Amino acid sequence: MFGAPGEASLLKERDHIDASYRALIEASPFLALATCGPHGMDCSPRGDPRGLVRVRDEKTIILPDRRGNNRLDSLRNVVHNPQLALLFLIPGLGETVRVNGRAVISADPALLAEYEMDGKLPKVALVITVDAVYFQCSRAVLRAELWNPARHADPSTLPTPGRILAEASASRIDAARYDRELAGRIKDSLY
Known part of the structure; x- marks a missing residue:
């Protein structure tokens, strides 16, 4: 085969x-x-x-x-x-x-x-x-086509980390707040 x-x-x-x-x-x-x-x-x-x-x-x-x-x-x-x-x-x-x-x-x-x-x-x-x-x-x-920018996903069409966490936690985690603070949290803790 x-x-x-x-x-x-x-x-x-x-x-x-x-x-x-x-x-x-x-x-x-x-x-x-x-x-x-x-x-x-x-x-x-x-x-x-x-x-x-x-x-x-x-x-x-x-x-x-x-x-x-x-x-x-x-x-x-x-x-x-x-x-x-x-x-x-x-x-x-x-x-x-x-x-x-x-x-x-x-x-x-x-x-x-x-x-x-x-x-x-x-x-x-x-x-x-x-x-x-x-x-x-x-x-x-x-x-x-991993390196083809034309094939990259449009982030606005996908669930955000905050949305996923809100769904997984039965809304104990506030999706909008999590997403709003995510970039700063990553920047401050990258290393």
Whole structure:
């Protein structure tokens, strides 16, 4: 039904980060982090300026854990199951980079100091041992026209975060107020 993978699909996978994969990883400002723990799966976005993830050596990458919603789903999962997957996106490029590996959580002050942004340090970082790295062909990104501004959604046609929270909380959260204050709250707590 599906057929065998082509030779290139198998040859592109490495068990370490070579110079080409390093260049792609270091060019990415955004990734999706997938983890699994006793309460299920989690896939969380991560973003920073270019160089979001730093390559320490061919088997090790570092991902700072920036401020988010404090649910800590990914970190909690890593405590129970160190296996994870990363999917790196690079604006303007169709290919994505996938990394599968195992992580430990580090609160080492010297390590965290390397990731200071706007005078603030991440609380922890994931030190990831690379098991596999490979690029994914561009078909999905091309089909989605992800980088085509003409295909971007019109925000006015979609529910706002405030509306979603008002519906989920039976109106305990005031939608208009939440949306009005959201931009300032994000700006003040970006790092």
